[in-house]
Amino acid sequence: MKKIVFILVMFALPLLLYAQSEQKAPDKKTENELRKEKRKADKKAVEDSIKQVIKYMVENHSFVLEADYVAGRSGERIPVNSTLNFIKVDSANAVIQLGSNNGVGSNGVGGITVDGTVSRYELSKNENKKGISYSITLFVNTNLGTYDIVFWVSENANTYATIRATTSGQLNYSGKIVPLGMSTTYKGHAYP
Numbered sequence: 001m002k003k004i005v006f007i008l009v010m011f012a013l014p015l016l017l018y019a020q021s022e023q024k025a026p027d028k029k030t031e032n033e034l035r036k037e038k039r040k041a042d043k044k045a046v047e048d049s050i051k052q053v054i055k056y057m058v059e060n061h062s063f064v065l066e067a068d069y070v071a072g073r074s075g076e077r078i079p080v081n082s083t084l085n086f087i088k089v090d091s092a093n094a095v096i097q098l099g100s101n102n103g104v105g106s107n108g109v110g111g112i113t114v115d116g117t118v119s120r121y122e123l124s125k126n127e128n129k130k131g132i133s134y135s136i137t138l139f140v141n142t143n144l145g146t147y148d149i150v151f152w153v154s155e156n157a158n159t160y161a162t163i164r165a166t167t168s169g170q171l172n173y174s175g176k177i178v179p180l181g182m183s184t185t186y187k188g189h190a191y192p
Helices: 002-022 028-059
Strands: 062-071 077-079 086-090 093-098 112-128 131-142 145-154 158-165 170-178
Touching: 028 062, 028 131, 028 170, 062 158, 086 170, 093 131, 093 145
Parallel strands: none
Antiparallel strands: 062 077, 062 086, 062 170, 086 093, 093 112, 112 131, 131 145, 145 158, 158 170
């Protein structure tokens, strides 16, 4: 019996080796096309994940706009530290902070920090050829007064916000929104 198995293996081995040598390795062009398709599929999967996270954040009132730029009424954009300049929305609570790296100010981070409660949250979804975006309007009651904040959020997390107070002032933040747990912001001392 062992002889028969040995003979079968001896005859089958060359056939297997021959069959493997007949298979061609994919040429460079095919390999490049396969790599390109894989990168494209991976990129689409990441983009779809980001869209789902953004949808979750805006629908659940749970996000932080980390500002890269701040502008006043004149519209002149000033680059800022996103760790110190942010708008945080956490369910019915909100934090608005303006800061600078010099560390001087009533909040200890070179500006002002106000805590407030969200009295109204309005969300609208906009769909067009370019994709999905969201508009959020919220009203925040703080010790310093009432603020209305309007956010425009794109499907890739780029966000622009305008803060208006009961007075004539206006402040614009632009940056990205991130989930609360992934935010790298540092909150200063809130205005009493």
